Amino acid sequence: MDKQDNTLHQLSQMYGLQTAYRDAEGHRRPASNESLLAALQALGAPLARLADVPGALRQRRLELWQRCCEPVAVAWEDRPVHIELRLPVRLSNSQANCRLEMENGETQEWTCDLTLLPTVEETTMEGVHYQVKQLPLPGRAPLGYHQFTIVMPGLTCQTMLIAAPQKAYLPPKEAMERLWGVFIPLYALRSEHSWAAGDVADLRQLLSWTQSLGGSIVGTLPLLAAFLDEPFSPSPYSPASRLFWNEFYLDIAAVPELKLCTEAQDLLNSAAFQEELTVLRQSPYADYRRGMVAKRRILELLARCCTSLPDRAAELRSWTSAHPAAQDYARFRASMEKQHQVWPQWPHQMRNGKLQHGDYKPSDELYHLYVQWLAKDQLHALSCQARRRGTGLYLDLPLGVHQAGYDVWREQQAFALEAQCGAPPDQLNTNGQNWEFPPLHPEGIRQQGYRYYIATLRHHMQHAGILRLDHIMSLHRLFWIPRGLTARDGVYVKYRAEEFYAILALESHRHQTLLVGEDLGTVPPAVRASMSRHKLYRMHILPFELGRLTRKGPNLPPPRSLAALNTHDMPTFATYWQQENRRSRLRLSRFLFRRGWLPAPTAHPSQALVGCLQHLAASRARIMLINLEDLWLETSPQNVPGTTQEYPNWQRKARHDIEDFTRQPGVLNTLRSINLLRKRKIFRKV
Incomplete structure (x- = not known):
């Protein structure tokens, strides 16, 4: 694979494309460059031809690192919940105000010292140093769709939190009925x-x-x-x-x-x-x-x-x-x-x-x-x-x-x-x-x-x-x-x-x-x-x-x-x-x-x-x-x-x-x- 193809594959994977798949007979079927380019365009990637791929890759990386938190997170009822924050280092040592608005109308508010949160990853993009921090949520949220908001100096981020049971519904007598x-x-x-x-x-x-x-x-x-x-x-x-x-x-x-x-x-x-x-x-x-x-x-x-x-x-x-x-x-x-x-x-x-x-x-x-x-x-x-x-x-x-x-x-x-x-x-x-x-x-x-x-x-x-x-x-x-x-x-x-x-x-x-x-x-x-x-x-x-x-x-x-x-x-x-x-x-x-x-x-x-x-x-x-x-x-x-x-x-x-x-x-x-x-x-x- 040449450098151009490798860059295209990197961009494809960052948008969630599979660059190859196994067919019904188990054979590996690679996607063509034409197919990958067309699928990337359908997903909204900013490119029109193969020559645009390096610029689109750079923009995608920056876009993902500038995304403070994911738009959706899952909180399984039997597990502790963490919100992953991607922050420029200037903010990763600041104070933040957190707010969790429950589906039932109740709210929880607290202040968080971001300095104390564990850092799980870091990188430098376009001259800016970023850190990934894990923010634990207090207690267990009731089942439902909730809105989490974090406010930092000059930056506000929101995530929809899905608090859900691990298992789908099963009737009470499910194990005994056929x-x-x-x-x-x-x-x-x-x-x-x-x-x-x-x-x-x-x-x-x-x-x-x-x-x-x-x-x-x-x-x-x-x-x-x-x-x-x-x-x-x-x-x-x-x-x-x-x-x-x-x-x-x-x-x-x-x-x-x-x-x-x-x-x-x-x-x-x-x-x-x-x-x-x-x-x-x-x-x-x-x-x-x-x-x-x-x-x-x-x-x-x-x-x-x-x-x-x-x-x-x-x-x-x-x-x-x-x-x-x-x-x-x-x-x-x-x-x-x-x-x-x-x-x-x-x-x-x-x-x-x-x-x-x-x-x-x-x-x-x-x-x-x-x-x-x-x-x-x-x-x-x-x-x-x-x-x-x-x-x-x-x-x-x-x-x-x-x-x-x-x-x-x-x-x-x-x-x-x-x-x-x-x-x-x-x-x-x-x-x-x-x-x-x-x-x-x-x-x-x-x-x-x-x-x-x-x-x-x-x-x-x-x-x-x-x-x-x-x-x-x-x-x-x-x-x-x-x-x-x-x-x-x-x-x-x-x-x-x-x-x-x-x-x-x-x-x-x-x-x-x-x-x-x-x-x-x-x-x-x-x-x-x-x-x-x-x-x-x-x-x-x-x-x-x-x-x-x-x-x-x-x-x-x-x-x-x-x-x-x-x-x-x-x-x-x-x-x-x-x-x-x-x-x-x-x-x-x-x-x-x-x-x-x-x-x-x-x-x-x-x-x-x-x-x-x-x-x-x-x-x-x-x-x-x-x-x-x-x-x-x-x-x-x-x-x-x-x-x-x-x-x-x-x-x-x-x-x-x-x-x-x-x-x-x-x-x-x-x-x-x-x-x-x-x-x-x-x-x-x-």
């Missing part, structure tokens, strides 16, 4: 009463049925706000916002205004509207555009009716006052509809977050505000039902948000707008993957005290008994694809994992939500070690374990794991069984026979399915999730990664409606056998 539940995307859950897709009423019916069989969990894909017109992006993993819900899933029949709004009733009961609902209901695919048009026609009438009902209008005003972000979101969506453009194409003032009344129609603002109010109420009622008789809803927090979405517009400092997220090339995707949404900026989110990230967690945890965290590796590092480059040229960018885990632990305890990290694929050992240390559940997907099947059979699920046969990104069990070679099927079949889950080795998919489910049900995994579509041997996937127009991703409805499959003897018998195995005591020490 839970199970069912999974299906809500758009795929069809019923006799649903419109273009399943809705909250269908999810409520599925929850009641699952609980009646002894299950305690119902899981689905993200239910977040989406662009279902222009731009059109129905993927639950590219939402319009991670802070608001998708009104596409509202249960219209449960809206209080429907009983009082004659105009909405007349439209709903009209022959033409009912004919439209019949077409939408009978389609094998969720028609998001057409279905949203139909639902919005009714909801707009109900919103207008709400404003004429004194009590309901007062409730809406009160909720709006308590949730100003909801009104901000409503105005954003209304502005998009009036401008007919995504926000990066708006006029300068609007693009930078300032909306005025003439930028949107008040009726559109009312609609978006009203549907978020309804969604909050309907999901709250559903989550209460789930928690009364079980662990609660199993919700999914996606990794990213649509690049034209509300979150990116409102929280531009929190995102790296000149890059996109993705995955490096592997055996299945030789060109890599570009997920086409901007990554969180590792320093931008720290400078804002993780405000946006905390808000996304609270939005989900207020309703989730279990929350799946998509791509858990992103807490440690994320694959960036700088603008203009391909996924083959991406670079891994590091994040402050400890700070993420502290926030997750704190928020999970506050909401009593168990956390499951999606740790599938090529995951560095340090990630799973951190998950174990902080008590996040892993995912155990059986087909991934069968690739290294030994004579003893597949690896057993860890106790703190969610066990399943597949995910939404994988083939269904029936397809997997068809595609697996004869030898592998026979080895698995013999293993299931030896364990007593099959009466005899078999190649029949339905028998193998039941055997695999019983194998997982009898395991020590404390959560088991069953894909409902596997129970009738569905072969079509819900999503084929790497495809866009080639396959109707996120659209296919289930082959059977809820009135049908809840009465099928095969489905009922399989779930009853799983319930018996899950309730059976395991006498081995967990």
